[in-house]
Amino acid sequence: MTNYSHTPxxxxxxxDMLATRDGAVYLDGTFGGGGYxxxxxxxxxxxxxxxxxxxxxxxxxxxxxxEYAGRFVICEGRISNLKEILESRDVTALDGxxxxxxxxxxxxxxxxxxxxxxxxGPLNMQMGSSGRxxxxxxxxxxxSELADILYEYGDEKASRRIxxxxxxxxxxxxxxxxxxxxxxxxxxxxxxxxxIDPATRSFQALRIAVNEELxxxxxxxxxxxxxxxxGGRLVVVSFHSLEDRIVKKFFGQACGRAPGAxxxxxxxxxxxxxxxxxLLTKSAVVASDxxxxxNPRARSAKLRAMEKLGEKLGGELAA
Numbered sequence: 001m002t003n004y005s006h007t008p009x010x011x012x013x014x015x016d017m018l019a020t021r022d023g024a025v026y027l028d029g030t031f032g033g034g035g036y037x038x039x040x041x042x043x044x045x046x047x048x049x050x051x052x053x054x055x056x057x058x059x060x061x062x063x064x065x066x067e068y069a070g071r072f073v074i075c076e077g078r079i080s081n082l083k084e085i086l087e088s089r090d091v092t093a094l095d096g097x098x099x100x101x102x103x104x105x106x107x108x109x110x111x112x113x114x115x116x117x118x119x120x121g122p123l124n125m126q127m128g129s130s131g132r133x134x135x136x137x138x139x140x141x142x143x144s145e146l147a148d149i150l151y152e153y154g155d156e157k158a159s160r161r162i163x164x165x166x167x168x169x170x171x172x173x174x175x176x177x178x179x180x181x182x183x184x185x186x187x188x189x190x191x192x193x194x195x196i197d198p199a200t201r202s203f204q205a206l207r208i209a210v211n212e213e214l215x216x217x218x219x220x221x222x223x224x225x226x227x228x229x230x231g232g233r234l235v236v237v238s239f240h241s242l243e244d245r246i247v248k249k250f251f252g253q254a255c256g257r258a259p260g261a262x263x264x265x266x267x268x269x270x271x272x273x274x275x276x277x278x279l280l281t282k283s284a285v286v287a288s289d290x291x292x293x294x295n296p297r298a299r300s301a302k303l304r305a306m307e308k309l310g311e312k313l314g315g316e317l318a319a
Contacts, residue, residue: 008035009298010237013285014098017235017305020044024095029079029220031057032104034064041068049073051085053128056106080219083227095232097224101217102239103207115207117182117199123175125210134206138175143167153242154205158189162202214242221250230310237303244302251306255279280305
């Protein structure tokens with residue numbers, strides 16, 4: 001994969017929103033192909049700590065350690081543990097953090113990782129190197145649990161029919177490859193007018209379940225926001241509605257824009273809690289037409305950002 005080309009989505013918009021400055025400390029919570037990391041490091045004489053749970057991504061980042069010696073650190077781990085990871089590096093506060101959520105281009109385009117049905121590969125889908133893989137879920141989960149995964153994480157309306165046929169098939173032969181599973185799903189779900197492959201939603205659901213992505217996002221947002229200095233910014237790029245829903249809700253609550261309580265709810269009489277952040281994006285930022293034409297994966301991307309409130313001293317962030 002040494003000649004692989006990676007195109008980061010909404011990179012310029014994300015770095016501009018981060019408002020990088022010399023001497024500041026930033027977090028790239030999802031290193032991936034390093035597109036955001038390079039843009040941040042080139043934009044200012046700052047320090048960047050990057051995290052990725054994928055050992056292959058950590059290996060790719062070693063070139064950055066040389067190129068940006070003294071300003072870049074790569075850590076292997078999950079974003080849900082970011083506070084612990086950063087504190088182990090003696091980092092207790094951040095001037096900004098960025099997350100490019102979901103599966104990386106490196107992962108999805110490598111058949112050996114088993115994320116996509118477009119090229120046959122093992123039924124894996126692990127972003128990291130531990131935990132259960134997709135084959136274990138498909139071959140071992142009870143039918144009801146499998147149906148719930150497909151519905152909740154993939155919004156697959158045919159989840160129960162798909163789960164039923166999977167369970168019937170695995171009694172005869174276990175699933176081992178992406179093409180095998182996709183073929184069985186297609187036997188149940190017909191193509192619709194959208195042109196999306198019938199297996200798309202199920203594969204998304206399995207990937208999210210394998211990597212516990214949604215709970216990781218929730219934990220990462222809480223920890224990153226808590227570590228920001230006054231004036232620090234949190235920038236998140238999401239790629240599907242489940243991710244964006246979590247980000248939008250968290251940002252709204254942090255900025256004091258959570259939905260009001262019902263007049264029948266005693267909580268509605270409580271004094272409103274002062275907001276700790278202000279929204280920088282009233283609505284999600286999306287890719288330009290030119291970027292979407294050049295990179296189809298940008299079509300579903302949404303960027304949201306917020307800034308921590310607090311006083312700044314002499315143009316510098318207060319400690």
